[in-house]
Amino acid sequence: MAAKAPFEQRKKHIIELLKQGKLLVVNELAKKFNVSEMTIHRDLNKLQQQGHIERTYGGAVPAERMEFEFDFASRRASNQKAKKAIAQEALKFVQPGQRLILDTGTTTLELAYLLKDFENLTVITPSLAVASVLQFSSGIQTVLLGGIIRKGSPDLTGVVAEKVLDMFMVDIAFQGADGIGLNGELFNTDMRIAKVDQKMRKRANQTYVLCDSSKIGKIDFASNGSLAEVNALITDSGITPEQFQSLKKICSEIIVSKI
Amino acid sequence: MAAKAPFEQRKKHIIELLKQGKLLVVNELAKKFNVSEMTIHRDLNKLQQQGHIERTYGGAVPAERMEFEFDFASRRASNQKAKKAIAQEALKFVQPGQRLILDTGTTTLELAYLLKDFENLTVITPSLAVASVLQFSSGIQTVLLGGIIRKGSPDLTGVVAEKVLDMFMVDIAFQGADGIGLNGELFNTDMRIAKVDQKMRKRANQTYVLCDSSKIGKIDFASNGSLAEVNALITDSGITPEQFQSLKKICSEIIVSKI
DNA sequence: ACATACTTATAACAATTACTAACATTTTAT
DNA sequence: ATAAAATGTTAGTAATTGTTATAAGTATGT
Incomplete structure (x- = not known):
C-alpha cells in the first residue's frame, strides 16, 4: 500500500x-x-x-442524488422490533443462488436490510424502497417491476407490474399483509397491491406471509386470498393462543418469532 | 471505533x-x-x-416522509446550457393529453424538468432519474419500465424493459444519444440501452433525438439505428455547417437551438 | 396544584479542525 | 535539460466542535 x-x-x-x-x-x-x-x-x-x-x-x-419520497406514517411508533424478528425468521428460508420476490411493506423492507450482504441472489420487487436498499449489494441482482408511480407510495402496481411478474418464476415469495382475518383471509389496504400479491403467489414455488401480530384479526379493504394458499405465516409472539388456534385450522404452518 | x-x-x-x-x-x-x-x-x-x-x-x-436514494454518477454540469436549450426546443412538440416516452440521459432529464408543471401527460421512462423528477407532478402520470437495476446507473434495461414497452403506443419518443456518426448512425455507450432505444422508436408515432453538438461526429460502441428513422434531430448551435450538411442528407429535419 | 429535583436544550465563547492561498519541491513530458 | 504540471509545506482564515453557564422542559413528591 x-x-x-x-x-x-x-x-x-x-x-x-x-x-x-x-x-x-x-x-x-x-x-x-x-x-x-x-x-x-x-x-x-x-x-x-x-x-x-x-x-x-x-x-x-x-452531486446529484435522485431520491424518492414516500409516506411512512405507520413506521413511527409501531412494532419495529417485532418486524425485525419476523424478518429474521424469514431469513432462515433463504439460500444462496435463489430467486426471490420481495413484496412491498415495512416488514419485507426489514428483510431487505437483512439480505443486503447475501451472496448470489436475485430479488424481484415492486418496491422502490426495497430496490433502493439493495442497489449497492454486489451479491444481489435486483429486478424492479415496472408500473405507475404514485405520489408518496413506494410501490409499482398495475397491469405492467403484473405482466412483468409473468415473466419470472421464483423460489420464494415473501409477502406482507395489512390485515389477516381470523378465517385466514389476507387483506391489503390498496386493491392494486392485492392484485399484485395474488399474482406473486402464482409465480413462486413457496410463499411466506410476513405479518406482525397487531394486524391479526384486523380486516381491511381488499382481500387477496387466504392463508390456505401459502406455505407459512411468520408473525411475532404477540399472537394470542386463540388467534393461533383459529389460523392453524387454515394455515399449514405458523412460525412465531421469539419477540 | x-x-x-x-x-x-x-x-x-x-x-x-x-x-x-x-x-x-x-x-x-x-x-x-x-x-x-x-x-x-x-x-x-x-x-x-x-x-x-x-x-x-x-x-x-x-418524519412522516422518508426518502430513498438512488445514486448515479452524472455530470449535469457539462454543456448544461446547450442541453437546456435543446430541451426547450423539444418542449415545443409537447401538447397536453399526449403520451410520451422519455429516454435515459442528461438531455432528456433536462426535458423532464421542463415537463414538471405540464398538465395531463403520461410519461413512460426507463430512467429512475426522470421518474424521480416527475414523481410529485400532479399533472403527470409516470410509468416506470421494469428491469434490472445496475449499480451506479439510473436506468432500467433488459428484456423486461423491452417487454413493457410493447405494452404501449405513444405519441412522441424523445431519445438521447451518446454519439452520432456523420452518416447519421446513432450510438450508445451501452448495448442494453441501444436495444431499448430501438424498441422505443417502434412504439412511438414520432421520434426526436436530443443530442448536444459535442457528440456529433463521435462514434461509440453500440449502434441503435439511423437518423433516417426519426422525425428530427434536435441539437445546439455548436453544430458545424459541414456536420449539418452531412446529416441533412439523411435526417428529414434538424432543429438547431439558439444557444 | 405547587415546589423541588433532575434532565435536556440553548447561548456564548474557546478550542479544534478543515479549508485556502502562496510558495517550495517534486514529478512528468518534451 | 528545461518547462510544465502536479504535489507538498506552511501559514493564515474560516468553519465546525467542545465547554461552560444558564434557561427550559419533565418528572416526582407533598
Whole structure:
C-alpha cells in the first residue's frame, strides 16, 4: 500500500467510490492514496467543477442524488422490533443462488436490510424502497417491476407490474399483509397491491406471509386470498393462543418469532 | 471505533438508523459518533430543518416522509446550457393529453424538468432519474419500465424493459444519444440501452433525438439505428455547417437551438 | 396544584479542525 | 535539460466542535 498513485487514477477511483454510494472524507482519501490532504482538496474541487460531486465540510457527497419520497406514517411508533424478528425468521428460508420476490411493506423492507450482504441472489420487487436498499449489494441482482408511480407510495402496481411478474418464476415469495382475518383471509389496504400479491403467489414455488401480530384479526379493504394458499405465516409472539388456534385450522404452518 | 466523522457522515448514518426504525437518543448518538452532545443537538436541529426528523425531548423520531436514494454518477454540469436549450426546443412538440416516452440521459432529464408543471401527460421512462423528477407532478402520470437495476446507473434495461414497452403506443419518443456518426448512425455507450432505444422508436408515432453538438461526429460502441428513422434531430448551435450538411442528407429535419 | 429535583436544550465563547492561498519541491513530458 | 504540471509545506482564515453557564422542559413528591 505504498506507491503513489500516478496522475488522476485517483479520480477514477473516487468516482468508483461514489458509485458504491460511499461518502468521501478528505483525510481518509489522503491516507488511501498516500498523498497530502491538499492534493485531495484539489482533486475534490476539480471533481466539483466537473459536476461529479458537491463539496461538504470534511469531504464530499455525490452531486446529484435522485431520491424518492414516500409516506411512512405507520413506521413511527409501531412494532419495529417485532418486524425485525419476523424478518429474521424469514431469513432462515433463504439460500444462496435463489430467486426471490420481495413484496412491498415495512416488514419485507426489514428483510431487505437483512439480505443486503447475501451472496448470489436475485430479488424481484415492486418496491422502490426495497430496490433502493439493495442497489449497492454486489451479491444481489435486483429486478424492479415496472408500473405507475404514485405520489408518496413506494410501490409499482398495475397491469405492467403484473405482466412483468409473468415473466419470472421464483423460489420464494415473501409477502406482507395489512390485515389477516381470523378465517385466514389476507387483506391489503390498496386493491392494486392485492392484485399484485395474488399474482406473486402464482409465480413462486413457496410463499411466506410476513405479518406482525397487531394486524391479526384486523380486516381491511381488499382481500387477496387466504392463508390456505401459502406455505407459512411468520408473525411475532404477540399472537394470542386463540388467534393461533383459529389460523392453524387454515394455515399449514405458523412460525412465531421469539419477540 | 474512535475516529470522529464530519457532519455529512453522521447525517448519513443517522438517516440509516431512522430507516431501520431506531429512535434517536442524544447521548447515545454522542457516544456512538464520539462527539459532544452539543454537536448532536446541532445535527438534529439541522436534520429537522431539512425535514428528515422531528425532534423530541431527549432525541428525535422519523418524519412522516422518508426518502430513498438512488445514486448515479452524472455530470449535469457539462454543456448544461446547450442541453437546456435543446430541451426547450423539444418542449415545443409537447401538447397536453399526449403520451410520451422519455429516454435515459442528461438531455432528456433536462426535458423532464421542463415537463414538471405540464398538465395531463403520461410519461413512460426507463430512467429512475426522470421518474424521480416527475414523481410529485400532479399533472403527470409516470410509468416506470421494469428491469434490472445496475449499480451506479439510473436506468432500467433488459428484456423486461423491452417487454413493457410493447405494452404501449405513444405519441412522441424523445431519445438521447451518446454519439452520432456523420452518416447519421446513432450510438450508445451501452448495448442494453441501444436495444431499448430501438424498441422505443417502434412504439412511438414520432421520434426526436436530443443530442448536444459535442457528440456529433463521435462514434461509440453500440449502434441503435439511423437518423433516417426519426422525425428530427434536435441539437445546439455548436453544430458545424459541414456536420449539418452531412446529416441533412439523411435526417428529414434538424432543429438547431439558439444557444 | 405547587415546589423541588433532575434532565435536556440553548447561548456564548474557546478550542479544534478543515479549508485556502502562496510558495517550495517534486514529478512528468518534451 | 528545461518547462510544465502536479504535489507538498506552511501559514493564515474560516468553519465546525467542545465547554461552560444558564434557561427550559419533565418528572416526582407533598
